[in-house]
Amino acid sequence: MLYIFHRPVALALLAALALPAAAAPDKIWRCGNEYTNQPGDAKARGCKLVEGGNLTVIEGLKPQGGARTAAAASRPGAAAPAARSEAERVDSAEQRARDADARAILEAELRKAEARQAELRQEYQGGEPEPRPEELRHPTLHQQRSAALKEQLARVDADVAALRRELARLAPAPDRK
Template sequence: MKKLLVLLLLPLLAPLASAQSTIYRCGNEYTNNATSAKERGCKPVEGGHVTVIHGGPPPGASAAPAAPAARSGAAPAPAPRAEGSAQRVRDSDARAILQGELAKSQERLAQLELEYNNGSPERSALELRNPQGYIERTASLKAQIARYQSDIAGLRREIARLPAAAADVPVN
């Protein structure tokens, strides 16, 4: 009985479900306001739904996809250059930040290598009873050391890419 009632009411409810207003396309914009759409000469969108995603690229930005070289892991484009002393200040700030990060990473790497003890870290009381915990900690230390070594190499590359420090540059 319930199935029959649902089947009879379904055709009556279908028009209510599809009672959406018409969507108009105005160039790259969409609207459902019929009066403004007619004033602007917009065309109605036939069939299907329109999903609007707010917050696209900033005005004046190109909507073209990134170059294949940029997506394949090539070096990022350099930051825009400022004029004279402002750029030197930027460069010296960047160098100071990178050198600070490098010092912290080198310090942490030294701590990890000391704890790793050439692949034989000291066993804790829990690890004496649970050898698997010791194996996992040793593997984790080894992975952390490799990660910090990679970070240090990257920081050194970034520092090398920066222009020479202001003290090294002769003034004309």
């Protein structure tokens, strides 16, 4: 008996027969923390066959030689950090100028935060803000605005306290004559 196939049917049949062989995954071996499909002498290396499901391994970044973690820095007996090179050092006059700039920026931020704090305290009026016309008709709007003002005031108070702590931490301001 002679079978005659149409070319598209024959190609589809061949593709269907080849699909299971191509889709079947190779055997995956785990050798310690390494996964491979070419274990070589698997028994000597202590490799084990991984069974069930697909496996995807994504390589992580290799740590840099000079990088140190916080845990390594806190260990007793850990090496001290390397001294700064001459190119990284800043002369004392430039450092004083940088410190003065940092202090000026923090003082400006503190003045803005204190001004905002004064505005909010005046509007909040100790928990009883003056109701707006639309809030007279809808008391819940007044309660919502009061709660929002209270939250804003708490945030600004925290900002002012943080800026004051940061200024206290900086070196004292140089005497201006």
